Amino acid sequence: MAAYSVRGVHGQTVRLLGERVLSGRIGEGATIDLAELSEELGLSLTAIREAIKVLAAKGLVGSRQKKGTFVRPRRDWNLLDPDVVRWQIAAGAGDVFFRDLAELRDALEPSAALLAARRRTDADVAELRAALVDIDDTAGGQTAEEAEAAAQADLRWHRALLAATHNELYARTDVFFAAGLSERDRLVHGGVHRDPVPSHARVTEAVAAGDPLAAEAAMHALLAQAREDLSRITENPVPDDDPERPQ
Known part of the structure; x- marks a missing residue:
């Protein structure tokens, strides 16, 4: 939808x-x-x-x-629908939603990085590096349009990582977190956050080097940074001035 x-x-x-x-x-x-x-x-x-x-x-x-x-x-309810995700956050359920999302990512992405390091092809590495360039190009923007571009670049990278596992079920799990990850990224990239490039680059290069344990550890570190960035934003939210009544 x-x-x-x-x-x-x-x-x-x-x-x-x-x-x-x-x-x-x-x-x-x-x-x-x-x-x-x-x-x-x-x-x-x-x-x-x-x-x-x-x-x-x-x-x-x-x-x-x-x-x-x-x-x-x-x-x-289709809780994975992008609009439903957005409405949950706007309705005040963001803390619980992002907690659930973080727990899902903690369970999924480090093991995906480990598998990707074992199974990646040259094409997988090229896609991860291309997505990393996109992340670098879009990092630091403050406008809504720039935050959206940064979110899409980040999502491209995470999908490339899942694809590099060469496990079809892993690759399809993006449906579980794509909408939530995009919304989280819009919030984070619209505020003050740490440069996302180094953490993503460490995972990328560990995968490229075929080092499963390093890739897994680097992904754990990336997720820890993601939690810190989100906490910084949610503790100082930007008020939503949209009137409820349609104009």
């Missing part, structure tokens, strides 16, 4: 409703009165229904005869 821009009325409405669900303001099992929302937000029923369709595609809401539109149980 594609991410929705908050710049348009439709995108803002989707975001507003998504954040209400993720925050628990509209609780699991609760019925959503579309006519009441239409009046509250000053939008047509058609606009509200279009927004609801997006939430339904992400597993957040459902509908049935006599019950109408309702919030589905959390177990049905």
Whole structure:
């Protein structure tokens, strides 16, 4: 499911409703009165229904005869969807989400680095180094566009590392953390953080050298730096000035 821009009325409405669900303001099992929302937000029923369709595609809401539109149980939500990740953070669940993400990465990426060092090909090393160049080129930017570019460069590198394991299931695990990693990177790269190039370069060169234990250790160090950078940002958050009501 594609991410929705908050710049348009439709995108803002989707975001507003998504954040209400993720925050628990509209609780699991609760019925959503579309006519009441239409009046509250000053939008047509058609606009509200279009927004609801997006939430339904992400597993957040459902509908049935006599019950109408309702919030589905959390177990049905697509918590890996990029928008849902963003709404969780905006709804105040960022600490728990990023803790879960860090634990997942701790379990996955050091072993991926170890396997990559054992199995990498020349093409794998070339892709890791090319992604590292992208990280270097985009590091240090402060604007939203620069932070987005940095996030995409970082994601390219992590996907290259997973691919270098030559384990198809490892390579597909990017679905578990890609959205969260991108959102974490947008936050970190939009603030003060340590240069990400040296930590990524140490993993890259250990993989290139075919040194599994060095690659594993370097990835542990990279993840420790990632936790420190995120803690620095989340302890001094930038306020979100977006009004709730779509304009």
